[in-house]
Amino acid sequence: MSVTTRREENTGYVEIDNPPVNAVDTSVRRGLLDAVRWAEAERLERVIVSGKGGMFAAGADAREFDGEPIEPHLPDVLNAIENSIVPWVAAIQGVALGGGAEIALACRMRIMASSARIGFPEVTLGVIPGAGGTQRLPRLVGLATALDIITSGKPLSASTALDTGLVHAVDDEPTDAAFMIKSEELGCVVPVRDLPAPVIDQATIATVRERVRTKSPGQVAPLRAIDVIETGLNLAFIESLVVERQAFMELRTSDQAKALRHVFFTERGAKLPVSIASDTVSLAHVAVVGGGTMGSGIAYALLNASLQVTVLEHDAAGVERARKNVASIIAASLARGLIDEPAAAERRARFIATTDYSRVADATLAIEAAFESLAVKRDVFAELENALPKEAILSSNTSYLDLNEIASVVADPSRVVGLHFFAPAHIMKLLEIVRGEHTSDTALATGFLLAKQLRKVPVVVGVCDGFVGNRILARYREAADTVLMDGSTPWEIDEAMVEFGYAMGPYAAQDLSGLDIAHANRRRQDATRDPKRRYIPIADRMIELGKLGRKSGAGWYRYPGGGGRVDDPIVADLALEEAHFAGIERVDYTADEIRERLLLAMINEATFILQEGVAKSASDIDLVTVLGYGFPRWRGGLMHYADTLGAPWIVKQLERLAVEDPVAWTISPLLQRCAETGSSITESFAQR
Ligand code: 3HC
Numbered sequence: 001m002s003v004t005t006r007r008e009e010n011t012g013y014v015e016i017d018n019p020p021v022n023a024v025d026t027s028v029r030r031g032l033l034d035a036v037r038w039a040e041a042e043r044l045e046r047v048i049v050s051g052k053g054g055m056f057a058a059g060a061d062a063r064e065f066d067g068e069p070i071e072p073h074l075p076d077v078l079n080a081i082e083n084s085i086v087p088w089v090a091a092i093q094g095v096a097l098g099g100g101a102e103i104a105l106a107c108r109m110r111i112m113a114s115s116a117r118i119g120f121p122e123v124t125l126g127v128i129p130g131a132g133g134t135q136r137l138p139r140l141v142g143l144a145t146a147l148d149i150i151t152s153g154k155p156l157s158a159s160t161a162l163d164t165g166l167v168h169a170v171d172d173e174p175t176d177a178a179f180m181i182k183s184e185e186l187g188c189v190v191p192v193r194d195l196p197a198p199v200i201d202q203a204t205i206a207t208v209r210e211r212v213r214t215k216s217p218g219q220v221a222p223l224r225a226i227d228v229i230e231t232g233l234n235l236a237f238i239e240s241l242v243v244e245r246q247a248f249m250e251l252r253t254s255d256q257a258k259a260l261r262h263v264f265f266t267e268r269g270a271k272l273p274v275s276i277a278s279d280t281v282s283l284a285h286v287a288v289v290g291g292g293t294m295g296s297g298i299a300y301a302l303l304n305a306s307l308q309v310t311v312l313e314h315d316a317a318g319v320e321r322a323r324k325n326v327a328s329i330i331a332a333s334l335a336r337g338l339i340d341e342p343a344a345a346e347r348r349a350r351f352i353a354t355t356d357y358s359r360v361a362d363a364t365l366a367i368e369a370a371f372e373s374l375a376v377k378r379d380v381f382a383e384l385e386n387a388l389p390k391e392a393i394l395s396s397n398t399s400y401l402d403l404n405e406i407a408s409v410v411a412d413p414s415r416v417v418g419l420h421f422f423a424p425a426h427i428m429k430l431l432e433i434v435r436g437e438h439t440s441d442t443a444l445a446t447g448f449l450l451a452k453q454l455r456k457v458p459v460v461v462g463v464c465d466g467f468v469g470n471r472i473l474a475r476y477r478e479a480a481d482t483v484l485m486d487g488s489t490p491w492e493i494d495e496a497m498v499e500f501g502y503a504m505g506p507y508a509a510q511d512l513s514g515l516d517i518a519h520a521n522r523r524r525q526d527a528t529r530d531p532k533r534r535y536i537p538i539a540d541r542m543i544e545l546g547k548l549g550r551k552s553g554a555g556w557y558r559y560p561g562g563g564g565r566v567d568d569p570i571v572a573d574l575a576l577e578e579a580h581f582a583g584i585e586r587v588d589y590t591a592d593e594i595r596e597r598l599l600l601a602m603i604n605e606a607t608f609i610l611q612e613g614v615a616k617s618a619s620d621i622d623l624v625t626v627l628g629y630g631f632p633r634w635r636g637g638l639m640h641y642a643d644t645l646g647a648p649w650i651v652k653q654l655e656r657l658a659v660e661d662p663v664a665w666t667i668s669p670l671l672q673r674c675a676e677t678g679s680s681i682t683e684s685f686a687q688r
Contacts, residue, residue, distance in 0.1 A: 001017065001029055002016065002017055002018040002027035002028045002030075002031050003017065003027075003029065003030075003031025003034070003035055004017055004026070004031075004052075005030055005034075005035050005039075006040055007042060007044065009208055010044055010045035010046070010177060011046055012035070012038070012042065012044040012046070012048070012049060012086070012613075013043065013045055013047075013048055013050070013175070013331065014032070014035045014039075014048070014049040014088075015046070015049075015050055015051065015140050016028055016031075016032075016050070016051045016054050016056070016057050017051075017052040017053075017199060018055075019052070019053060021055055021057075021058035021061075021095075021478075022052065022053070022055050022056065022057040022058060022098040022100070023057070023058050023059065023060070023061035023062070024052040024057055024059060024061060024100065024103070024148070025061035025063075025064060025072060026064070026070045028061075029074055029077050030072060030297070032049075032077050032081065032103070033072050033076075033077050033080055035047070035549070036048075036077075036080045036081055036084050036086075037068050037081070038123070039084065039086040039088075039169060040085055040086055041199075044086050045086070045183060045372045046086065046087050046088070046178075046181075046183070046186060047084075047086055047088045047089070048088075048089050048175055048178040048179060049088055049089070049090055049091065049092065049103065049107065049138060049177055050089050050091040050092075050174070051093065051094065053094075054093050054094045054109065055093065055094030055095060055115070056090070056091075056092045056093060056094055056096040056100050056103075057095075057097070057099065057103060057532070058094060058097050058098070058100055058105070058124075059093060059097045059098030059099040059101075059121070060098055060099035060131075060555065061096025061132070062072060062261055062264065062265075063122070063127055063256065063265075063578060065125075065127075065252045065253070065254075065261065066258075069547060071081075072484040073131075073245075074099055074130070074131035075130070075132055075241055075244075075245055076133045076467050077104075077131075078102060078103060078106035078131050078132055078138060078473075078601060079101070079106070079132075079241075081106040081107065081108040082107075082191050082192070082193055083246075083494030085371060086108070086188050086294055087107075087109075087110065087187070087189070087429065088107040088108060089109045089110070089178040089181065089186070089409070090103065090104035090107040090109070090110045090111070090391045091111055091174035091175040091177070091178045092104060092110060092111065092112040092113065092116050092118060092167070092174055093113045093115075093116050093174060093237055093423075094113075094115075094116055094117075094239060095116065095118070095119075095155065096112075096116070096118045096119075096122055097117075097118070097119055097120070097121055097155060098119075098122050098133075098301050099130075099131055099366045100487055101118050101119060101120055101133065101160075102130075102131040102132055102133045102285070104127060104130060104167075105133065105136040105137065105140065105192055106192070107185060108166055108184070108186060108189045109168045109178070109181060109189055109519040109573045110166070110167040110239050110368055111167065111168060111169045111170075111171050111174040111177045111268075112158045112161060112162070112167045112169070112171075113158065113170070113171065113172050113174050113176060113441065114158045114159070114170050114171075114172055115158070115172075116158050116174075116613060117155040117156065117157060117158075118156055118158075118166060118167065119153070119154060119155025119156055119671075120133050120137070120149055120150045120153065120239055121153040121154075121686040122150075122156065122221070122225075123151060123152075123153045123216075123221040123222045123225060123635060124152065124153040125250060125261055125264060125494070126219075126220070126221050126254060126256040126257030126258070126260040126261070126262075126634060127198065127221055127251045127252055127257050127259050128150070128224055128225040128228060128244070128247055128248055128251060129150060129244070129247055130244060130245060130247075130249075130252075130447070132193075132230045132241055132244070132306075133150065133244075134146075134225060134232060134240075134244045135193075135229075135232045135233070135237060135240045135241060135244060136192040136306075137149065137150065137166075137196075137290070138197065138229060138233060139193070139196070139197055139198065140165055140166060140192055140193050140195065140196040141164045141165050141166050141192070142165075142198050142529065143198040143199070143200065143204055143205075143229075143233075144201075144204045144208075144230065144622070145199060145212060146206070147205070147208045147226060147229060147418045148205065148609050149164075150222075150225050150229070151183075151208060151212050151225055151226060154248070158170045158175075158633075161523050164172045165270050175612035176592055178682060180212070180613050182440075183223060184621055185536060188510055190264050190453065190467040190524055193237045194237075197233045198233065199231060199236075200233055200234065200445035205226060205230055208226060209223065209226055212226065212515050217498070217501060218253065218499075218500075218501045218632060219256065219634050219636065220251065220256050220323055221251055221256065222256070224247055224251060224428050227247075227539075228243055228244050228247045230239075231243050235568070243582050243658070244664050247263075248625045253339055255644065256634045256635075257314075258417075259633075259634055259635050259636030259637075259640055259641075260633060260634055260636070261635045262545045262619075262622070262637070262640050263622065263623075263626055263633055263636055263637060264357075266557055266619045266623055266637075267457050267623065267627075267667050268620060269619070270458055270623060271448070272444075272448040272622075273460070273616075275445055276439040276441045277442070277445065278445050279441065279442050279445060280365060280442060280446040280448075280449045281365065281392065281393055281442065281446050282363040282393060282447045283307060283364060283365055283449065283450060283511075284307065284308060284364065284392050285307070285309075285310065285360070285363045285364065285447070285455065286307050286308070286309055286310075286363055286365045286366070286367065286368075287309075287310050287311075287312055287360035287363040287365070287366040287367070287384070287387075287388065287613075288300050288309060288310070288311045288312070288367050288368070288369060289311075289312045289366065289368040289369060289370050289380050289532040290311070290312075290313070290318075290322075290368070290369040290370040290371070291311040291318060291319070291321055291322020291323070291325055291326070291353055292321070292322075292325070292327065292369070292392045293423060293424075294397060294421065294423055294425055295310070295311060295322065295325075295367075295369035295370075295397075296322060296325030296326045296329060297314055297329065297421070297424045297425030297426045297427075298369055298397065298421055298425045298426075299311050299322075299326050299351065300326055300329040300333075300425075300426040301324075301421075301425050301426040301454050302331070302454070303347040303350055303351055303452040303502065304426065304454070305454050305455075306350075306514075307350070307453070308350045309349075309350060309351050310351075310352050310353075310354060310359050311326070311352070311353040311354075311365065312353075312354065312355070312357060312359075312360065313353060313354070313355055313622060315355060316355070318355070319353045319354060319484065322353040323353050324563075325369055326351055326353070329350075329426060330347055331343050331344075334635070341538065356636075357383055357384075357386070357387035358387065360384075360387050361388070361389070361673075362389070363392060363531075364386055364388075364389070364391070364392045364393065365390075365392060365393045365395065365450065366384045366388055366392065366394050366395065367395050367396075367397055367447065368380050368381065368392070368394070368395065368396045368398075369421075372398065372399065372400065372401065372520070372525055373518075374401050374402070374405060374406065374641040377396060377398060377401065377406050378405075378406060378409045381396075381406055381407070381409050382409050382411055382415070383500060385409075385410050385411065390412075392413075392415070393415055393416075393417060393419060393442070393443045393447075394410060394415050394416050395416070395417050395419040395443075396418050396419070396434075397418075397420060397421055398414070398418060398420070399420060399421055399467075399470050400466050400467075400524070401522060401608075402463060402465075403416065403417075403418045403436040403439075403463050404436050404437045404438075404463055405435050406437050407437075407439075409440060411580070413436065413437075413439075413440045413543075414439060414440035414442075415440065415443055416436055416438070416439060416443065416445070417433065417434065417435065417436065417439045417446055418432070418433065418434025418435075418436065418445060418461075418463075418467070418553070419431060419432075419433060419434070419450070420432035420433075420434060420467060421656060422469075422471075422627075422628045423513075426469075428455050428456075428627070428628065429457050429627045430448070430456065430469075430569075430623065430624060430627035431450075431451045431453075431454070431456040431457065431458050431459070432457065432459055432461050432467050432468060432619045432624065432628075432630035433447035433448065433458050433459065433460050433461070434452070434461055434462070434467055435460055435462060435463075438465055444460070452571070457623055457627055459562070459615075459620045459623050459624055460616060460620070461614055461615055461620075462612070462613055462614040462615075463614075463623075464609075464612065464614045465525070466612060467614065468606075468609055468615045468620070468621060468687065469624045469625070469628045469629055471605065471609060471610070471614075472602050472624075472629070472638070473629060474518075474521070474606075474624065475601050475605040476506060476601060476602050477506055477510070478519065478536070478601070478664070479507045479546025479597050479598045479602075480493050480507070480598055480659075481536040481538060481539060481596055482534065482536055482597075483589055483597055483598070484536070484538060484575050485538060485575060485578060485579050485582070485584065485586040486579065486584055486586055486587060486589075487579075487588055487589050488585065488589050488594060489567070489571070489572050489575065489585040490505075490508075490556040490557070490567075490571060491507075491557075491567045492589070492591070492594065493505055493506065493507060493594050493598075494507050494508050495591065495597045496591040496592075496594040496598075497595065497598065499591060499595075499634060500599070500632065500635075501631075501634065502631070502632065503630050504630070506598070507555075507556035508556070508557065508565065509630070510549060510555065510556065511550050511555035511556050511565070511641065512549065512550060513550040513556055514541060514549045514550075515539060515542055515547065515548050515549050515555055515556075515557075516538065516543065516548050516549075519540065519543045521565070522533060522539070522540070522636050529618065530663065532663050533663050533664065534663070534664060536578075537578055538574055538575055541574055541578065542555065542556070542574070542588075544572070545570075545574075547571075554568065555577060556568070556571055557571075596653065597657070599638075600650060600653055600654060600657065601664075601665075602625075602638055602667070603641075603645075603650060603671075604636060604650075604654060604667065604668055604671060604679050606618075606638055606639060607668035607670050607671040607681065608628040608644075608668045609621065610667065610670060610681075610685045611668055611670045615685075616685075616687050617637035617686055618681050618682040618686070619637070619639070619640075619682065619684040619686070620638065621638055621639045622638060622640050623636020623637065624642065625637050625638040639682055639685075640682060641679050642681050643681050643682050646677065647671055647674035647675040647678075647679070647680075647681060648670060648675040648676070651667060651672055652669060652674040652675075653670075654680075655667065670684070
């Protein structure tokens with residue numbers, strides 16, 4: 001039974017019971033409709049609807065969106081609740097999201113526990129509220145607030161929901177509070193559908209539309225939500241629901257909604273593979289080596305997860321820097337209202353920075369985030385081996401270096417695993433867990449446990465230069481530099497990728513992270529680089545000119561006065577000059593050609609990564625590219641996107657490019673096989 005009913009005197013208690021999140025599927029819709037009829041037949045005085053397991057309802061069951069809609073449809077069920085002669089009251093605990101929030105809006109009153117959240121995250125799944133949300137919410141909270149809630153998809157806390165008028169009261173026993181409402185009071189509350197529609201303020205709508213275009217470029221659903229709200233508010237309520245439903249049904253099966261569902265469910269599926277034993281060390285005290293930008297971000301992420309953290313540095317200046325870095329992240333979190341002062345104080349109390357390795361004698365995990373040098377890392381691991389208990393897990397945050405070589409300095413290399421965080425480490429959701437040649441199941445499972453505690457999405461990767469993400473990034477940059485050399489500018493390339501959906505292009509991104517990191521990598525790779533591979537020297541010239549990115553005031557762009565970026569003609573000249581030296585006749589690339597080259601380069605590299613077993617599934621690559629590298633989420637990740645192009649088309653284009661440069665555009669045999677068999681890349685590499 002997905003919905004249970006019980007009568008106590010004149011009150012009916014209706015409970016949604018569909019674990020784990022009370023998603024509103026066909027059985028819940030049927031159960032709620034039956035409950036409406038039951039309450040009327042029983043001539044109840046009120047119905048209190050809640051969710052079992054401390055969770056009201058997480059919204060429509062998104063797994064049903066691929067199939068044909070099945071009756072009863074949610075809008076009809078909610079109309080039945082709202083029109084019933086028995087008034088319903090929503091008692092909200094946990095979350096009321098999407099269709100769950102819409103159930104609450106169809107009720108006469110809403111009481112919410114203080115820790116609960118309510119919201120309309122539909123746009124994050126590529127759809128809009130499809131059961132009255134776009135029409136009831138503005139009637140309840142006003143046009144501007146409703147536009148904000150629906151287009152952002154962000155849930156509201158109980159106190160904010162109360163302030164906006166979305167709920168009537170906040171009470172930690174919402175069911176009891178709903179019971180205590182006086183019948184006369186309940187009888188006087190006007191159903192939301194009968195509240196006057198707010199006046200349509202064109203200026204507000206235009207502002208929100210502009211904000212959405214800037215914040216969510218390329219995304220269809222938030223703009224469609226605005227259209228539906230605007231159109232619907234000009235119509236009779238019942239007609240507005242028809243407009244809403246039509247838009248919802250169209251979007252449900254759109255490419256963007258499919259892509260966003262794919263990422264949503266893939267994120268949730270990122271769990272420890274069943275083939276791996278799940279024993280872990282228990283985590284209480286974690287050592288972090290290095291308190292630079294990365295190490296302090298990792299330290300703060302650990303503090304947020306209630307762990308005790310010791311940052312190890314090699315001298316007093318390093319200790320001071322680590323303290324300052326962590327203190328400034330705590331201060332920034334305080335300033336943004338993410339934590340309050342007691343929470344900040346509690347985090348400070350769990351943190352120390354020291355040069356004394358004996359302070360981590362009881363730590364069960366170490367995360368090395370020292371300078372990216374094999375020699376430095378090997379020294380650190382030798383010290384960690386002496387300092388930590390012998391069963392402790394030793395991990396490295398290296399972005400490129402060979403984990404097996406780092407591990408070989410430790411007597412038992414099975415204790416060593418890679419934990420590759422992304423900057424800022426306390427914010428970015430991705431964690432690449434690198435499995436070395438000898439990494440034990442316990443070390444791997446501990447990586448997954450840590451990811452869970454930090455609320456990050458774990459992806460297991462194998463050892464290779466750059467693992468999954470940075471290896472694809474290196475190929476992306478190589479393709480971009482080649483286009484730059486042969487006929488473009490950094491700003492044209494960046495613009496082409498922003499039009500595709502990236503928040504910023506490869507050159508603006510590199511200016512942020514600094515050109516020196518990629519430079520150090522190129523020097524490291526000098527000895528092993530294929531001499532037949534074309535080398536583009538423009539980035540090296542940038543280093544010679546001291547153009548290291550934002551931190552030096554100029555990189556691929558200039559940042560006059562430390563402000564916004566400005567195109568730099570010197571950089572364009574540099575590309576022309578290098579092309580001239582190399583005897584290249586430059587061509588004029590269109591934005592489409594630029595995009596095609598950069599995306600095909602990444603797709604081809606990713607397929608090699610799959611072929612080599614460095615990534616276990618195409619979906620893992622989707623997670624890495626979306627969560628770590630800014631690939632547009634609404635395109636579903638690199639491999640999901642590749643499947644929308646189709647392997648036969650991809651191979652045809654790669655063959656064309658291989659005529660130009662057969663080394664850089666060597667086609668992955670597995671991609672060729674997908675093209676020959678007409679199979680999808682995602683399905684061909686679905687193993688987890
Ligand atoms: N549909 C189907 N399955 C869902 C779901 C949904 N809306 N929401 C969560 N689940 C599943 C997850 O896939 C996961 O399944 P698994 O155990 O098999 O991996 C399980 O429920 C638990 O989910 P989480 O791991 O995410 O659990 P958390 O406790 O971390 O988070 C949550 C719970 C906050 C509810 C989070 O799952 C969430 O944000 N869910 C999506 C909410 C949403 O987007 N709702 C809108 C749906 S569209 C809609 O309602 C249209 C309507 O207007 C008509």
